[in-house]
Amino acid sequence: MIKLKQRLAVSLLALGITSALSAKPNSDVLIPNQSFTLPNGLTVVVHEDRKAPIVAVNVWYHVGSKNEVPGKTGFAHLFEHLMFQGSENYQGEFFEPFEQVGATEQNGTTNADRTNYFQNVPTTALDMALWMESDRMGHLLGAVDQALLDEQRGVVQNEKRQGENQPYGRRVWTELFRTMYPEGHPYSWPTIGLMEDLNAASLDDVKQWFRDWYGPNNAVLVLAGDIDLATAKQKVERYFGDIPASATVPKMKTWVPERKESTRAVLSDRVPQPRVMRVWNTPPTNTTEANQLDVVAQILGGGKSSRLSRRLVHEEKLADSANAFGWAQEISGNFMFMITVKKDAEVAKVEQILNEELARFIKDGPTTEELEQARTVIKAGFIRGIERVGGFGGKSDALASCQVFAGDPNCYAKDLADYEAASAADLQKVAAKWLAKGDHTLVIEPGEVALGAQEEKPFSTPSKVHAVKPGKVDSTFKTVKTDVDRSQGVPKTATFPDLSFPTLQRAKLSNGIEVVLAERRAVPVVQLSMEFNGGFAADQGRKLGTSSFTMAMLDEGAGDYDSLGLSAKADALGANIGAGASLDGANVYLSALKDKLEPSLDLFADVILRPRFADKEIERVRATWIAGIEQEKSRPNSLALRIMPPLLFGEGHAYAMPLSGSGTAASITSLTRNDLVKFHQDVIRPDNATLIVVGDTSMAEITPLLERRFGSWKAPAATLDLPEVAAVELPQHSRVFLVDQPGAIQSNIFVGQVVPSTKDAKALDFDIANGVLGGEFSSRLNMKLREEKHWAYGSYSFTQGAVGQRPWVAFAPVQIDKTIESLTELKQDIGAFARGEAKISAAEADKIKLNNVRSLPGAYETAGSVMNQIGGILRYQRPDNYVELYKQHNEKISLDAVQAAAATIQPAALTWVVVGDLGKIEQAIRDLKLGEVKVMDADGNPLR
Incomplete structure (x- = not known):
């Protein structure tokens, strides 16, 4: 539910939202909207887009990790997780009602400045979505107990481990921003928090966090899609109007720390090649200079033909990638170069060229061609992005971001004007002002991780200037009466929009x-x-x-x-x-x-x-x-x-x-x-x-x-000869293959076998069965290893579409000290599922089938999704009305057919692959006797 690189991800998301260009903004780049505010302070922005019968529901709370204090880091993100666990009037996983109505693009994210929750729902399910969002906004605390806190604490800690278990993921971002921001700056600690702080979080702590910040007056609700202003006003007031305000989040002053000297540090990690990261502190969001720096980034490192890519990747051949990007947050921003250096290249030479190219830009500025090209790329990206009403970077995100950080949902119009007005001289000037000094270079080099390097240093007490304390509730905020009887539970969605797929x-x-x-x-x-x-x-x-x-x-x-x-x-x-x-x-x-x-x-x-x-x-x-x-x-x-x-x-x-x-x-x-x-x-x-x-x-x-x-393209004389995909038999017994990853803090468990082709007449039967086992958030594997045991950030299963037999794979990245327990649970649960000992219930099968059908109206909102479906129609030789036939098949398939399809999985013929620190887990895995055990190298060659 959180992006692993929180700061970087939000910056790129913001670029997708605001990077637009038009001399005179027109219908291609504008998002018409209307706004209103409830008496309790909830701001609502409405955008009407009738191309699909769906509504994007996007709630942004103006609270993030910068509102925390050292010793209690990670609270904003931890609370994001807690808010997916039900509420006082809905006991259960928050995802379940949405899965039942076919919601798409459902997720939540946290960064330094805000927390958001979003989903696209069929138009007829809007009441359900608003009831759910309002229930967790106004009726949450009674559902949060110690067991729930412990559960989600464990999930978050495994999310943290999962990120740190990746190359370039261990300590890099934490140390980078600890260096860029001085002691006490609210951007100096990571959004996901420190492990020690997460361990120390008490039930009282997290409940107070909610009371302090999660009032409607600190939130923005965007409704975008098949909706109008009158409908929005009536429904939003009915569901949200009776929620009392909280203290208003204090507005923090801009704090862009000035760094006068260049600094440099080196980290060793188990990575295949060096990476150079150079960062500056820059102006915050909604400033002309931040927008100008976006254009500078595009010219210097925004694509294959950018200056750094041209020189380092194509001409000098010293790097495999060279990128530049800026991201502006609420009180400060950053500008970064990220260069992945070739294994045998000299890092010093790469840094020298980076210095030369930046100095040349500051001295001479961009060419007219570079400036126009950058503008065109940015404009095209924006146009493509606003095709979607919801999801990451869609219209609802653009409107919410502008409302939260600028107090105006149309703030992107200023960005449009800034991009258009930026001259070569402007870009030269802004680069000279912000990128000429004060940089920090972090080099991640291949090597062993030193003992103790995984230990996290605590953060000191913040400065009084930026200490964040809630004040009193503003007496001007009022509630309104509502006729919603929450004791009746979630509103039922009785009808659903008709499927609409374009005629081919x-x-x-x-x-x-x-x-x-x-x-x-x-x-x-x-x-x-x-x-x-x-x-x-x-x-x-x-x-x-x-x-x-x-x-x-x-x-x-x-x-x-x-x-x-x-x-x-x-x-x-x-x-x-x-x-x-x-x-x-x-x-x-x-x-x-x-x-x-x-x-x-x-x-x-x-x-x-x-x-x-x-x-x-x-x-x-x-x-x-x-x-x-x-x-x-x-x-x-x-x-x-x-x-x-x-x-x-x-x-x-x-x-x-x-x-x-x-x-x-x-x-x-x-x-x-x-x-x-x-x-x-x-x-x-x-x-x-x-x-x-x-x-x-x-x-x-x-x-x-x-x-x-x-039209004049002619086929060669030689006959088209493509290989046939041969059928294979399942192995006679289970097998276990281990790959060593010394120092790993997680074990990555995979298990699989081949199943019939996508073209098989019963392929959908198996897909529904797989959905029950591991295809959805609320499926059995994820509920067991994430929600019940909290040993993993997630555990799922999937099939890869194929003309021949398909690979079916289940997986779980688990904390390394729970490897054996996780393998035991997976073996037991998959086996019982396949043998029919843990039968599929009608409710489980119906949930997958109904989600398949009810998500169809929203599944083809974009041209890309339509193109992908057409590609499948061609690849698997399906009729042009396949989408309608798919709907009918889902509606008709029986529970017996789904249960029979579960038996496609053969527990005695499964192939297990475990990647982890074998010094900690190998012998215990052998003692499990899952099957014949072999150790392989990273190329799949047997070692023992």
């Missing part, structure tokens, strides 16, 4: 390429995806990773453009263009602004038809690719998913490769240009292609444009 239109180009179009007019964007059969599976008979590597090379130079030239041209057009592969397919995609469609299509055609496969680009991408494989192997989850498919399918099988499709270091090292050209000739051909188009266009408009670019 079909046509053919003169060379036989089929075009499938779904018109969507919400934003002036057209998205295209040229789809090909033969993805990772087409690596069979080739070197592993050939499909992914070839597709990744398509946009590394094509037609008249080298790699940087192609990226710069796409940025200048505001286009997103790229290519990739999946288990059974490959695609090249384009997202184009409507008014730049034709030149964007020219680039799209170049990438598909005329890739360069230049040797220098192959070698550059190869080095970065191999570094990426090492990164996969350093992350416990991705490491397990690298080695698991070969164990499930057997060596030589079409699916026996890392689930990412990245291949191995050896296979990628051996790839030649001829290998890539051969794959392109064999797979990227018109008789293996279908073109999906979704967006602001018509078949009459788009077909001639496509014909002009692809």
Whole structure:
């Protein structure tokens, strides 16, 4: 429920919200809204968008970790978790009523400045959503007891462990901001808190936190979507009007600490390559200078053709990535460079180049071309973002953020004006003012973690200037009477909106390429995806990773453009263009602004038809690719998913490769240009292609444009020959594979087997059964290991869509001292589920089926979601009305069929993979006798 890198995540989210540009803001970049305030101080913002029968319900509380004090850090985030555990009038997981009505995009997040809770619900379920949100706002404390606090404390601590168990995750962000902000600054401690503080949190502490800050006068409610002002006023007053105000959150003064000297520190961690992070303190949100620094960040490190990426990644080949970004928070901001250095490169040389490029920018400023390109990229990102009413960075987030931090839901209009008005001289000046001194450089280098390095240092008492204490409740706040009888429980949703999926239109180009179009007019964007059969599976008979590597090379130079030239041209057009592969397919995609469609299509055609496969680009991408494989192997989850498919399918099988499709270091090292050209000739051909188009266009408009670019493309004489995916048998007995991760503070447990294809007539039966076991937040595995035992931040199960047999996998990252207990619980619960000893109840099955059906109206809000569904229709040879058939199948499937599908899982044939510190867990796992135990290295080679 919280982003692992809280500070970074909120900054990027804020960029997605406010990064827009238009000389004269128009309907493409504005979010029309109306506001009102209840007598108790609750501010409500309403945005009407009737494209889908859903309403985004987004509640922001103006309280975050900066409102804490040392010794009691992590309270804001801990309370976010507690508020998902039911209320005085609803006893149970907060997610359950929302799952029953088909809510989408449901989550909550905390950062230094605010806590939010959000979900998209069908229009007819709005009363339920408002009842639930108001019940936890006004009727929570009676439901919070010691057992609940202990439970969620354990969940949060495992969330913290999960983040710190990742490469570059241990102590990095805590130490970085402890250095950037002086003692007592409320941004100096991490949002997730210190482990000692979480352990010390008492029931009285957390209840007082709620009393102090969680009143309606400290909240903003945004309703966006299928709603109007009159309806919003009536419903919000009815559900929220009787909640009394609390003390008002005191407004903190801006505090941007001045740092006059450059400082530097080095941390050792078990990481595959060095990373350089350089940070400055900068102005807070809603300031012109903060917006100007966003443009500076885009020019210096915002994309492939940015200055740092151009020099460090493409020219000097010293780094695998070089990024810059600014993020502005309420009382201060930061600007950061993050450079992942090649394993054998000199960090000092990288830092020297960073110094040179920054000094050059401060001295000379940006070019006119760079400035215009940055503006276009930012504008295009904003337009794409406001297609959604809810979720991370959608319209409701934009409006809530502006209302909370600026007191005006339309504050983004100022950002638009700032971006448009920013001149080259302005950017040069703002960079010189804020980025010329006072930086801190943190280098994370490969090495062993010193003993005691995991211990957290406490924070000292804050300065009196920024001590936060609640005052008295403002006597002007009043409550209003309501007719809501909360003893009757959650309002029942009796009816649901009809499913609406766009009609698919079909046509053919003169060379036989089929075009499938779904018109969507919400934003002036057209998205295209040229789809090909033969993805990772087409690596069979080739070197592993050939499909992914070839597709990744398509946009590394094509037609008249080298790699940087192609990226710069796409940025200048505001286009997103790229290519990739999946288990059974490959695609090249384009997202184009409507008014730049034709030149964007020219680039799209170049990438598909005329890739360069230049040797220098192959070698550059190869080095970065191999570094990426090492990164996969350093992350416990991705490491397990690298080695698991070969164990499930057997060596030589079409699916026996890392689930990412990245291949191995050896296979990628051996790839030649001829290998890539051969794959392109064999797979990227018109008789293996279908073109999906979704967006602001018509078949009459788009077909001639496509014909002009692809109609003369001819298939090669050689017959299209894609490998068949062979069926495999389950193993005769369970097997256990262990991978050592010395020093790990969690064990990452994975267990799986193969199950029938996505195309199987009973695939949905199994998917519903899997939903009961581990597919949802309230499913059995998560309820056991997270909510009941609080040994894990989450435990789920999933299937990967596949033309052949699918991999089914359950997983749980657990605290390392509960590894054996967690394995025991997983074995018992999965076994009892599969054998029918713990039968699926009608309520459990109905919850999954109803969620599948009732989420459909909101599932296709965006063009991207429509495109993904069309891709599945094509890949699995489904009828065009598949979405309607899917709805009907869910409604008709019997409990007996779901129970029978659970037996697809064979407890005696499961394959277990555990990644953790074997010095602490190996012998105890062997003593469990789950099956034959083997220890493997990170490449899947047996060690013992």
